[in-house]
Amino acid sequence: MLIEMAVKGLMVDPLTNLPIIILRDANNERVLPIWVGPVEANAIALQIENVSTPRPMTHDLLKHVLEEMGGRLTRVIIHDLKDSTFYAFLEIAMNDELSLVDARPSDALALSLRAKVPIFVNEQIFEHVKSVDVAPQQVDQERLQRWLESLDPDELGYKM
Numbered sequence: 001m002l003i004e005m006a007v008k009g010l011m012v013d014p015l016t017n018l019p020i021i022i023l024r025d026a027n028n029e030r031v032l033p034i035w036v037g038p039v040e041a042n043a044i045a046l047q048i049e050n051v052s053t054p055r056p057m058t059h060d061l062l063k064h065v066l067e068e069m070g071g072r073l074t075r076v077i078i079h080d081l082k083d084s085t086f087y088a089f090l091e092i093a094m095n096d097e098l099s100l101v102d103a104r105p106s107d108a109l110a111l112s113l114r115a116k117v118p119i120f121v122n123e124q125i126f127e128h129v130k131s132v133d134v135a136p137q138q139v140d141q142e143r144l145q146r147w148l149e150s151l152d153p154d155e156l157g158y159k160m
Helices: 038-048 058-068 105-115 123-131 135-149
Strands: 002-012 019-025 031-035 072-082 085-094 097-103 119-122
Touching: 002 038, 002 105, 002 123, 019 038, 019 105, 031 105, 031 123, 038 058, 038 105, 058 072, 058 105, 072 097, 072 105, 072 123, 085 105, 097 105, 105 119, 119 123
Parallel strands: 072 119
Antiparallel strands: 002 019, 002 119, 019 031, 072 085, 085 097
């Protein structure tokens, strides 16, 4: 089953100082943090803040190329988590057909914000996230999970 989520913010992980994209469902029952690189975080932050650039950024370019070819991004699906790596699809409608294109979640999220399409997460990912064994860092991981679950949108560095 797919759970619809939305980007609720972008922040820095207090434990690793790496950027995190925070996804949250509409009922505020589920939170999914996705760690991304600084370049990807910047692309997402630019869109969250509605900053226009003098020339198209890569995600803007991809959106424009897709549209010029008669395609349309319909949704983003984060479908799997393997070895601490998330996997995503871009669902693209073109010529009355739907295609799934493999994408990094950070790129998929940046594109979804630009195209204003929904983001879905496979429910099984939440089971994997809870069962990830990080024994030496378990205390920090549990503390981070509690912190993420208690987040107030006003505490996020960038918010929607």
